[in-house]
Amino acid sequence: MRRALSLVGLAAVPLAVLGVFFVLPVSGMISEGFWTDGSFDPGAVLEVLARPRVHRVIWFTVWSACAGTAVSLLLGVPTAHLLHRRRFPGRRVLRALLVVPFVLPTVVVGVAFRELIGEAGPLGFLGLDGSAAAIVAGLAFFNVAVVIRAVGAAWESLDPRPAEAAAALGASPAYVFRTVTLPALRPAIVSAASVVFLFCATAFGVVLTLGGLRYSSVETEIYLLTTNLLDLQAAAALSIVQLLAITALLAITSRLRAVPDPTLARSTARPPRPSRGDWPGMVATGLVLLLVGLPIAALVVGSLQVDDGWSLANYRALDGTGSRQALLVPVTDALVTSLRTAVDATWMSLGLGVLVAVVVSRRSRSRAERRARGLLDGLFMLPLGVSAVTLGFGFLITLDRPPLDLRDSLLLVPIAQALVALPLVVRTLVPVLGGIDDRQRQAAASLGAGPLRVFATVDLPTMWKPLLAAAGFAFAVSLGEFGATSFLARDDHPTMPIVIFHLIGHPGAMNYGMALAASVVLAACTAVVMLVVERLRVPTVGAF
Amino acid sequence: MVAPALVLALAATGCSAIGGDSASDQPASKRVVLVTHESFVLPKKLQKQFEEESGYDLVIRASGDAGTLTNKLVLTKDDPLGDVSFGVDNTFASRALDEGVFASYDATLPAGADQYRLPGDDDHDLTPIDDANVCVNVDDTWFDAHHLAPPAGLDDLTKPAYDGLFVTPGAATSSPGMAFLLATIAKYGDDWPDYWQRLMENGTKLDAGWSDAYEVDFTQGGGKGDRPIVLSYDSSPAFTVDGDTSTTSALLDTCFRQVEYAGVLAGAENPDGAEAFIDFLLSHDVQAALPDSMYVFPVDSSVDLPAEWARFAKQPTDPLEVAPADIAEHRDEWLREWSDITSR
Numbered sequence: 069m070r071r072a073l074s075l076v077g078l079a080a081v082p083l084a085v086l087g088v089f090f091v092l093p094v095s096g097m098i099s100e101g102f103w104t105d106g107s108f109d110p111g112a113v114l115e116v117l118a119r120p121r122v123h124r125v126i127w128f129t130v131w132s133a134c135a136g137t138a139v140s141l142l143l144g145v146p147t148a149h150l151l152h153r154r155r156f157p158g159r160r161v162l163r164a165l166l167v168v169p170f171v172l173p174t175v176v177v178g179v180a181f182r183e184l185i186g187e188a189g190p191l192g193f194l195g196l197d198g199s200a201a202a203i204v205a206g207l208a209f210f211n212v213a214v215v216i217r218a219v220g221a222a223w224e225s226l227d228p229r230p231a232e233a234a235a236a237l238g239a240s241p242a243y244v245f246r247t248v249t250l251p252a253l254r255p256a257i258v259s260a261a262s263v264v265f266l267f268c269a270t271a272f273g274v275v276l277t278l279g280g281l282r283y284s285s286v287e288t289e290i291y292l293l294t295t296n297l298l299d300l301q302a303a304a305a306l307s308i309v310q311l312l313a314i315t316a317l318l319a320i321t322s323r324l325r326a327v328p329d330p331t332l333a334r335s336t337a338r339p340p341r342p343s344r345g346d347w348p349g350m351v352a353t354g355l356v357l358l359l360v361g362l363p364i365a366a367l368v369v370g371s372l373q374v375d376d377g378w379s380l381a382n383y384r385a386l387d388g389t390g391s392r393q394a395l396l397v398p399v400t401d402a403l404v405t406s407l408r409t410a411v412d413a414t415w416m417s418l419g420l421g422v423l424v425a426v427v428v429s430r431r432s433r434s435r436a437e438r439r440a441r442g443l444l445d446g447l448f449m450l451p452l453g454v455s456a457v458t459l460g461f462g463f464l465i466t467l468d469r470p471p472l473d474l475r476d477s478l479l480l481v482p483i484a485q486a487l488v489a490l491p492l493v494v495r496t497l498v499p500v501l502g503g504i505d506d507r508q509r510q511a512a513a514s515l516g517a518g519p520l521r522v523f524a525t526v527d528l529p530t531m532w533k534p535l536l537a538a539a540g541f542a543f544a545v546s547l548g549e550f551g552a553t554s555f556l557a558r559d560d561h562p563t564m565p566i567v568i569f570h571l572i573g574h575p576g577a578m579n580y581g582m583a584l585a586a587s588v589v590l591a592a593c594t595a596v597v598m599l600v601v602e603r604l605r606v607p608t609v610g611a612f
Numbered sequence: 613m614v615a616p617a618l619v620l621a622l623a624a625t626g627c628s629a630i631g632g633d634s635a636s637d638q639p640a641s642k643r644v645v646l647v648t649h650e651s652f653v654l655p656k657k658l659q660k661q662f663e664e665e666s667g668y669d670l671v672i673r674a675s676g677d678a679g680t681l682t683n684k685l686v687l688t689k690d691d692p693l694g695d696v697s698f699g700v701d702n703t704f705a706s707r708a709l710d711e712g713v714f715a716s717y718d719a720t721l722p723a724g725a726d727q728y729r730l731p732g733d734d735d736h737d738l739t740p741i742d743d744a745n746v747c748v749n750v751d752d753t754w755f756d757a758h759h760l761a762p763p764a765g766l767d768d769l770t771k772p773a774y775d776g777l778f779v780t781p782g783a784a785t786s787s788p789g790m791a792f793l794l795a796t797i798a799k800y801g802d803d804w805p806d807y808w809q810r811l812m813e814n815g816t817k818l819d820a821g822w823s824d825a826y827e828v829d830f831t832q833g834g835g836k837g838d839r840p841i842v843l844s845y846d847s848s849p850a851f852t853v854d855g856d857t858s859t860t861s862a863l864l865d866t867c868f869r870q871v872e873y874a875g876v877l878a879g880a881e882n883p884d885g886a887e888a889f890i891d892f893l894l895s896h897d898v899q900a901a902l903p904d905s906m907y908v909f910p911v912d913s914s915v916d917l918p919a920e921w922a923r924f925a926k927q928p929t930d931p932l933e934v935a936p937a938d939i940a941e942h943r944d945e946w947l948r949e950w951s952d953i954t955s956r
Contacts, residue, residue, distance in 0.1 A: 100687070121951075178820075179835065182828045187817075188838035198817075276820035281782040282955055292784055295680040297944055298707065370835070460675075464684060468691050554650065555675050570650065572823045574907060575844070575851040580827055580834030 074519075075437070078427045079444055082420045082490075089483050090451050093462025094307070100465070101304020109301075116305040122289075126309060129285040132200065132275070133268035136207030140264050143208065143356050144215025145257065150349030152220035153228075154342040162353075163220070164598035167213045168591045169360050170544045172367075173565040174210075174273025176572065176587040180363040181206060181278060183370065198282060206274040209363065211264045212356055214492070214541075218263070221537045222256030222499050225530065241345055254324065255499040262321040263495050266314065266452040272551060286310055290455040307458050314453035318446040364591065371584035375577070382581035386589065399586050402567040403593070406547055409563060412482035413489060413546035414539055420486065421493030421538060424448050426527070428494070429501035448494055451487040456551025459484070463556065478561070484552040489542035496538040497531060504530055540601040544594055564590045643669040644885035645694030647877070649681045650674050652699060653905045654898070662892045668885045677787055678704055678872075685713045685877070692877040696886035698741060698893065702871045703790060705730050706940030709737055714875035715883065719890050722899065724913025728871045732937055738873035741893050742908040745846040745867035745931050746791035748778075751831045753859045754840035763841065765865040766799055769811060776815030779829040780843035783950050786821045787870075792843050793950055794939065795868035798932035808953045818954055832860050847907055850918075850925040858924040869931040872908065 102110055116122060151163050169177070183189050185196040196202040226249070234244045250257075275285045284292070286306050293303040342350065374381045386399040428445040432438035451459075463480065467473070504527060512522045550565040562570070564586060571583035644666075646652075652674050659670055673694060676684065682704040685697060689711055700708050708714060709730075714737035721739070728740035748769070750762040763769055769778050781789035797804045817839065819825040826844055829837035832852050846867060849858040874893050876886040892898060899910035903921050917925070 178824065179828055182824065183835045186828055186835070186837060188829075188836065276785060277824055279820075281785065281818045281820065281951075288785075295676060295683055296784070296790075297947070298683045298686060299944070461684070461687060464693065465687055468688070566650075572827065573651070573821075575826065575848050577834055577851075584834075 093466045096466035097458045097462035098304045101300040112301045113305045116302040125289045135204045136268035137265045139208040140211045144212045146349040146352035148216045148220035152224045155339045167598045170213045178277025180367040202278040206278045207268045215260045218260035221534045258324045259495040371588045382585035406564040410546035413485035414542040416486035417489040417542040425497035431506045449491045452491045460555030480556045485546040485549045489545040492541045493538040500534045645671045647694040647697045648674045649699040666888045686711045695880035695882045696889045698874040706936040715878045717876045722912035725911035738875045743871045744908040746788045747862040747867040749844040751840035778841040779817040779825045779839040781825045782818045791868040794934045795932045847925040850920045864928040867928040867931040
């Protein structure tokens with residue numbers, strides 16, 4: 069009984085937040101599609117699913133997201149090994165830099181990518197512009213960082229001794245990896261893959277910009293149906309497809325994610341220098357650097373050019389409002405707004421994320437309890453898989469009367485961003501918490517420690533690093549979030565991605581240059597935050 | 613454990629966004645809430661001027677494009693998002709009127725603005741504020757260098773001489789792209805699918821949005837692309853001025869006119885404030901600020917344009933038009949057919 073109560077108690081706050089800011093708006097929007105002219109009409113929604121175009125859209129979404137996830141994993145896992153299990157100068161800088169794509173506004177990345185692969189670009193001969201391959205490359209560009217960080221964090225705290233023992237007994241490196249390392253890493257890899265898949269499946273700007281108009285995904289289709297055609301029945305049908313697909317995905321991954329041996333010892337031995345056997349990691353890291361580096365380099369070069377010459381004028385202009393008053397507030401103000409909002413979104417998602425992770429990762433005593441925990445786990449992944457347009461419109465039609473009259477609230481933007489970041493936080497924390505031997509907690513409890521003390525002495529020391537990684541993620545997600553923010557941000561408090569979108573959407577060479585410069589500044593800020601997070605590590609873990 | 617400590621620390625240092633001002637605390641009768649799209653920009657000085665002269669506080673809620681705005685207004689018509697709206701254009705206006713989003717207000721129009729009234733809007737629900745034409749633009753320097761005469765109109769774009777030179781944003785994803793589709797419908801009537809077929813066969817490139825087409829693929833855009841013909845606005849040549857001339861020009865026979873309207877929202881809490889704001893949008897100061905702030909032409913013909921606009925931004929005398937009611941009726945069907953042709 070007490071266990072059940074504490075489960076409910078811990079889950080209450082995150083559940084309430086999710087209910088008000090996700091379930092209510094999304095169900096409000098979907099029911100708009102089911103109720104036409106005041107009468108319940110589910111037939112029209114089902115008819116939509118029979119349209120050939122809808123089949124094409126769903127098929128493209130599934131395979132492009134699978135391909136994007138596969139490429140991110142193939143590049144990300146070996147890179148995570150090199151950057152988190154090997155010691156060499158500059159690896160922290162590298163780790164920080166690789167997170168940068170995550171926050172770049174897609175509209176600018178689209179432009180940077182297309183300057184490279186477009187008909188007139190240096191890579192134009194590849195003929196990638198407007199192809200499905202370009203979309204997959206774009207998806208990997210944005211998401212490889214998720215794999216590197218999530219898998220890297222788990223790899224780092226993995227005890228190297230079982231692998232060393234296996235090697236000493238004559239197992240080849242590949243055999244060791246397959247039989248010892250991979251099973252231990254599987255929860256983290258599956259977690260990362262499921263998050264990446266959801267990001268890929270709901271990618272919006274990448275598909276539009278890089279695919280030309282030949283491809284549409286469920287997400288772009290919902291946008292078109294809702295904002296242009298006001299075909300709410302079709303939009304509702306596709307939203308339901310999204311929800312069902314996520315539920316299926318979560319059911320599959322929760323099986324694959326089960327921790328094989330929770331009694332693994334954790335250790336933080338000093339990592340060795342790279343050796344010849346690390347070539348897969350080096351090759352992958354090289355490829356990731358190319359994939360991530362080239363578009364960013366194109367961005368930086370573009371931002372430094374004015375009238376075919378080199379200049380810092382684009383950067384100097386950032387404290388103004390663009391040529392001919394393109395903006396209401398200087399870009400520097402937007403940066404401050406972005407950073408403040410990100411701070412709020414970070415503590416919100418960390419607070420909620422820790423609660424959810426603790427609830428989800430505790431050992432269950434009964435089948436029903438395990439089910440309940442699994443259900444909660446899945447529930448908090450949902451915001452990643454639902455269209456920002458559905459959520460944005462839903463906010464407007466459901467949060468409009470007391471006691472929930474929140475349309476004007478400054479809280480709305482950080483809350484929406486925190487919801488997007490929450491699954492990342494949970495997914496980073498759960499594998500680590502799940503790997504803690506519950507007997508340690510029981511031992512602490514039997515020695516007289518209260519629940520908080522148990523958490524502080526057993527969970528926290530192990531969770532500390534992943535928590536920092538999660539904080540960095542949440543911050544980055546918030547800095548770069550565009551979809552939901554563009555719906556909710558108040559005109560006098562725009563964030564950086566919104567300002568950049570505004571600048572690049574207006575004619576004038578100055579505005580274009582400023583948009584690129586602002587993107588570089590946003591990227592640099594992110595890199596600095598990531599570096600600070602890297603530095604923040606506590607030297608003597610477990611000294612509480 | 614960590615989170616609450618973090619919250620305390622952050623709240624103490626004040627680097628959080630919460631706890632700032634909140635305009636929603638004021639009584640409804642003292643504020644005017646404007647619902648508009650993300651391209652709405654009005655200099656702070658003018659906003660202050662409105663607040664001082666009218667005694668109302670102005671609250672601006674801006675997001676999405678004209679389509680998003682219209683659909684938001686339709687979805688929230690029983691409990692409007694604000695008092696007054698600006699930014700519904702002639703391609704979406706019929707939908708808003710059919711749904712009864714606006715209340716009528718017969719504002720006194722400035723000189724020359726009467727021609728921009730929405731056809732069929734007999735109750736004066738909507739007041740025209742500005743207009744802009746979506747036109748095919750050409751890079752004159754490129755055509756000079758290649759000793760080729762630039763195209764003159766829509767017909768030319770399907771000729772072999774201009775094979776692979778034209779780039780336009782798509783109708784499904786971009787509002788200028790939609791305007792271009794409407795231009796071809798106005799010009800070719802029921803034969804428009806045939807025209808698009810030939811256009812696509814002549815190597816036309818479709819992009820998602822205006823910035824992809826203009827900034828990346830157009831030869832005079834920021835990214836120095838390789839296509840010298842692009843879909844843009846009649847005002848665009850004023851932004852490519854090099855010394856004494858503009859390097860680009862708009863083809864005035866290819867233009868589709870987009871007029872943006874303001875209207876009092878039905879069920880507004882502060883209809884008087886809404887009407888005051890519409891009068892303000894029609895005032896000389898705001899009309900004069902429109903070109904620089906929002907890249908559009910004022911409806912007031914007595915307003916002086918900025919010097920570069922006056923010289924290089926030529927407006928078509930007889931733009932292509934499609935009746936708003938037709939657009940509302942056929943939008944789905946046209947877009948679906950267009951998508952079929954262009955993705956073939």
